[in-house]
Amino acid sequence: MAKLPGVTLSSCEKPMPVIGMGTCSFPPADLETTKTAIIEAIKAGYRHFDTAFAYGSEKPLGEAIAEALTLGLIMSRDELFITTKLWSSFAERDQIVPACKMSLQNIQLDYIDMYLIHLPVRLTGTVFSMPVEKDAIEPLDVKGVWEGMEECVKLGLTKGIGVSNFSCKKLEEVLAVATIPPAVNQVELNPTWQQKELREFCKAKGIEITAFSPLGANNTKWGDNRVMDSDVLAEIAKPRGKTVAQVALRWVYEQGVSLVAKSYNKERMKQNLQIFDWSLSEEELEKISQIPQRKGVTLASILGPHDLVLELDAEV
Numbered sequence: 001m002a003k004l005p006g007v008t009l010s011s012c013e014k015p016m017p018v019i020g021m022g023t024c025s026f027p028p029a030d031l032e033t034t035k036t037a038i039i040e041a042i043k044a045g046y047r048h049f050d051t052a053f054a055y056g057s058e059k060p061l062g063e064a065i066a067e068a069l070t071l072g073l074i075m076s077r078d079e080l081f082i083t084t085k086l087w088s089s090f091a092e093r094d095q096i097v098p099a100c101k102m103s104l105q106n107i108q109l110d111y112i113d114m115y116l117i118h119l120p121v122r123l124t125g126t127v128f129s130m131p132v133e134k135d136a137i138e139p140l141d142v143k144g145v146w147e148g149m150e151e152c153v154k155l156g157l158t159k160g161i162g163v164s165n166f167s168c169k170k171l172e173e174v175l176a177v178a179t180i181p182p183a184v185n186q187v188e189l190n191p192t193w194q195q196k197e198l199r200e201f202c203k204a205k206g207i208e209i210t211a212f213s214p215l216g217a218n219n220t221k222w223g224d225n226r227v228m229d230s231d232v233l234a235e236i237a238k239p240r241g242k243t244v245a246q247v248a249l250r251w252v253y254e255q256g257v258s259l260v261a262k263s264y265n266k267e268r269m270k271q272n273l274q275i276f277d278w279s280l281s282e283e284e285l286e287k288i289s290q291i292p293q294r295k296g297v298t299l300a301s302i303l304g305p306h307d308l309v310l311e312l313d314a315e316v
């Protein structure tokens with residue numbers, strides 16, 4: 001398996017492999033299933049893994065890394081790029097370093113490569129069941145939280161820091177206070193939610209966009225089947241002998257962004273890497289640009305339709 005292309009991130013030495021393996025599964029997978037899938041993914045050539053405190057996949061990821069080292073699938077942990085995320089219950093100045101240490105303990109690592117603020121809100125108390133009560137949601141103290149994130153870098157707990165589900169407006173707020181600017185903004189991006197404005201903004205600011213739910217998160221509770229059932233994508237895929245998933249992932253890649261796609265199926269995870277030796281034509285790109293647009297993964301669908309959440313969903 002050839003090495004996957006990497007992207008250079010601001011204030012981060014190691015390039016990030018352009019495709020990462022997602023680890024948020026629905027229904028939630030048990031530890032053994034997750035661990036086995038991650039080991040298969042390493043065998044298939046994945047070197048970038050996307051986890052989060054909230055997914056419950058940090059522990060099995062750590063076990064899979066330890067086993068991959070024992071099996072000799074990788075020679076050193078440094079060959080991997082590991083992203084995890086600060087859960088919103090810990091999105092407070094003084095809780096960030098301890099939360100990052102907790103994630104490191106879960107993954108059994110000395111450092112992570114990329115630590116992201118999961119959502120642009122703070123949840124009061126430790127909230128695990130969704131949606132949450134209105135009173136449990138507060139606006140993010142951007143200055144305090146970003147200081148906490150920067151402290152994680154200074155302490156060597158993570159190499160890079162970034163955000164997730166942030167609009168241009170929220171990014172401006174971070175940039176206004178940052179000493180270390182966010183390297184990554186991980187957001188929903190796929191042919192049915194193309195994020196043109198956010199892409200342009202991030203490009204101008206040197207922030208790498210990583211697309212989550214690049215296949216539209218089909219068959220999950222937070223996504224839908226608009227990407228996988230798209231006639232436009234099917235018409236492009238068929239004569240090329242590609243799958244709809246491959247056309248969707250290739251399209252995302254051609255937009256100049258990185259992506260994290262999740263598959264725990266051996267064949268599909270391999271298929272999702274087969275997107276580098278062909279390209280879409282101008283005509284095909286034009287057809288994809290005409291696909292009707294709608295955000296699939298809204299904060300309201302995760303947290304509940306509270307005023308603050310609806311306001312954040314409305315920002316681009």
Ligand SMILES: NC(=O)C1=CN([C@@H]2O[C@H](COP(=O)(O)OP(=O)(O)OC[C@H]3O[C@@H](n4cnc5c(N)ncnc54)[C@H](OP(=O)(O)O)[C@@H]3O)[C@@H](O)[C@H]2O)C=CC1
Binds near residue numbers: 165213272
């Ligand atoms: N920062 C954030 O707020 C968010 C981050 N994420 C991250 O992004 C990752 C990817 O996004 P996700 O929401 O999982 O959605 P994806 O768009 O990656 O879709 C995953 C779904 O598609 C299926 N699938 C994967 N490959 C194929 C294929 N080739 N053909 C047909 N079906 C396929 C998977 O099933 P199967 O496993 O059976 O193949 C699964 O049901 C997450 O796992 C998570 O790490 C996701 C959402 C929000």
Ligand SMILES: O=C[C@H](O)[C@@H](O)[C@@H](O)[C@H](O)C(=O)O
Binds near residue numbers: 052055130297302
């Ligand atoms: O508990 C919260 C959930 O993990 C929520 O954050 C995810 O379902 C989200 O769609 C993601 O994948 O990041």
